[in-house]
Amino acid sequence: MSQSGAGAIVIQGARVFDGEAFLEGTPDVVIEGGVITAVGAGAASRLHTGSGTVADGVEVVDATGHTLTPGFIDAHVHLMVQNIGGLDTILKPFSLPFYESVGYMERTLRAGITTARDAGGADLGLKTAQATGLVAGPRLRISVNIIGQTGGHGDHMLPSGLEMPLFGPHPGIPSGVADGPDEVRKATRMMFRAGADQIKICTTGGVLSPTDDPRHSQMTLDEIRAVVAEAEAQESYVLAHAQGAAGIRNAILGGVRSIEHGIYLDDETIQLMLDHDVALVPTLVAPLSVLRTSESGRTMNERVLAKAVAVVEIHKAAISRAVSAGVRVVFGTDTGVGTHGENLAEFALLAECGMSLEGVLTAATSASAQLVAPDLKLGRVAQEHVADLVLLDRELTSTADLTDIDQAVTAVFQDGARVL
Ligand SMILES: [Zn+2]
Numbered sequence: 001m002s003q004s005g006a007g008a009i010v011i012q013g014a015r016v017f018d019g020e021a022f023l024e025g026t027p028d029v030v031i032e033g034g035v036i037t038a039v040g041a042g043a044a045s046r047l048h049t050g051s052g053t054v055a056d057g058v059e060v061v062d063a064t065g066h067t068l069t070p071g072f073i074d075a076h077v078h079l080m081v082q083n084i085g086g087l088d089t090i091l092k093p094f095s096l097p098f099y100e101s102v103g104y105m106e107r108t109l110r111a112g113i114t115t116a117r118d119a120g121g122a123d124l125g126l127k128t129a130q131a132t133g134l135v136a137g138p139r140l141r142i143s144v145n146i147i148g149q150t151g152g153h154g155d156h157m158l159p160s161g162l163e164m165p166l167f168g169p170h171p172g173i174p175s176g177v178a179d180g181p182d183e184v185r186k187a188t189r190m191m192f193r194a195g196a197d198q199i200k201i202c203t204t205g206g207v208l209s210p211t212d213d214p215r216h217s218q219m220t221l222d223e224i225r226a227v228v229a230e231a232e233a234q235e236s237y238v239l240a241h242a243q244g245a246a247g248i249r250n251a252i253l254g255g256v257r258s259i260e261h262g263i264y265l266d267d268e269t270i271q272l273m274l275d276h277d278v279a280l281v282p283t284l285v286a287p288l289s290v291l292r293t294s295e296s297g298r299t300m301n302e303r304v305l306a307k308a309v310a311v312v313e314i315h316k317a318a319i320s321r322a323v324s325a326g327v328r329v330v331f332g333t334d335t336g337v338g339t340h341g342e343n344l345a346e347f348a349l350l351a352e353c354g355m356s357l358e359g360v361l362t363a364a365t366s367a368s369a370q371l372v373a374p375d376l377k378l379g380r381v382a383q384e385h386v387a388d389l390v391l392l393d394r395e396l397t398s399t400a401d402l403t404d405i406d407q408a409v410t411a412v413f414q415d416g417a418r419v420l
Pocket of ligand 1: 334
């Protein structure tokens with residue numbers, strides 16, 4: 001921290017959500033060296049000169065009428081793909097997705113997502129490109145490829161015998177199709193060898209996979225336990241794509257840390273989530289995105305489309321029940337199924353499931369930080385925390401203010417640098 005305050009940024013006049021609650025009044029937020037160094041009424045005064053004016057080199061941001069929040073953390077994205085489900089992806093040149101992902105990364109950051117957990121597809125190259133400043137984007141936690149059984153949600157072999165090249169395999173993305181405890185253990189080790197921060201498995205079918213059913217279980221409890229044990233040996237953890245109740249149950253009993261989607265959650269699995277303190281990442285926007293991709297006129301697999309139509313209302317009802325039971329919800333969107341940069345559209349959908357304004361914002365900040373990157377000081381507007389911050393062009397006071405919130409982002413700071 002420099003005595004003179006040179007290089008410091010002071011944000012003044014905003015309503016501040018600190019990661020759990022709104023603070024009283026409009027406290028100053030001081031950023032120095034990429035870190036939040038002070039929050040509070042008059043906190044900027046220590047950067048003043050004796051005569052009361054701000055010291056040279058201090059940037060003052062007048063955020064009157066705005067809301068300041070921690071940078072948002074999307075716990076479920078796929079940054080190597082966009083608007084998936086169209087059959088035309090089969091014609092894409094092999095390396096094109098690497099170039100396309102640069103734009104997806106930038107749009108995601110400009111949407112206010114300063115950290116993201118990629119749930120399959122992003123490799124260590126993309127993570128490294130962001131971390132070294134080569135590519136602008138959210139700081140990444142990668143899963144590399146999805147581990148699941150033959151014919152399961154992570155197996156993109158079509159009945160024709162052709163494979164939809166969604167996420168490899170290629171040297172950066174080993175195949176995740178594996179059967180039996182020995183094979184899934186080896187697949188887990190291969191993901192870590194390729195740079196995985198955490199492991200993604202599929203314990204049920206899904207919407208976008210060509211021949212399975214989201215209600216059916218995939219992977220046995222023995223297989224899930226083998227993956228979880230291997231991940232824990234590497235001080236990591238497992239997230240599970242889990243839609244049907246039986247597969248959600250297996251995932252929880254097997255020891256996963258978060259359930260992704262949770263479309264067919266029932267009373268028993270909701271209670272299990274509470275008993276085991278497992279997080280729920282609803283991704284309500286995902287099936288809606290599949291429908292929108294189809295409406296845009298692209299050729300889709302009809303079975304995929306029918307599944308997306310079938311789950312929308314069921315999904316909402318299940319998440320509403322989980323919310324009222326008090327399950328810990330974390331913000332995640334499955335963006336990549338839809339269009340990158342529209343991530344915050346999930347906020348209004350979470351509110352429709354009964355979450356409060358503070359609940360939605362907590363899910364997208366401190367709760368997501370705790371799940372995705374508990375080792376970093378993210379997700380809070382508080383002293384000594386990383387200066388990842390978002391300014392929204394309105395004073396948030398109720399869930400009605402979340403409508404079109406993805407249009408409201410006016411400034412984004414990452415590691416203390418203004419990136420929008
Ligand atoms: Zn996903």
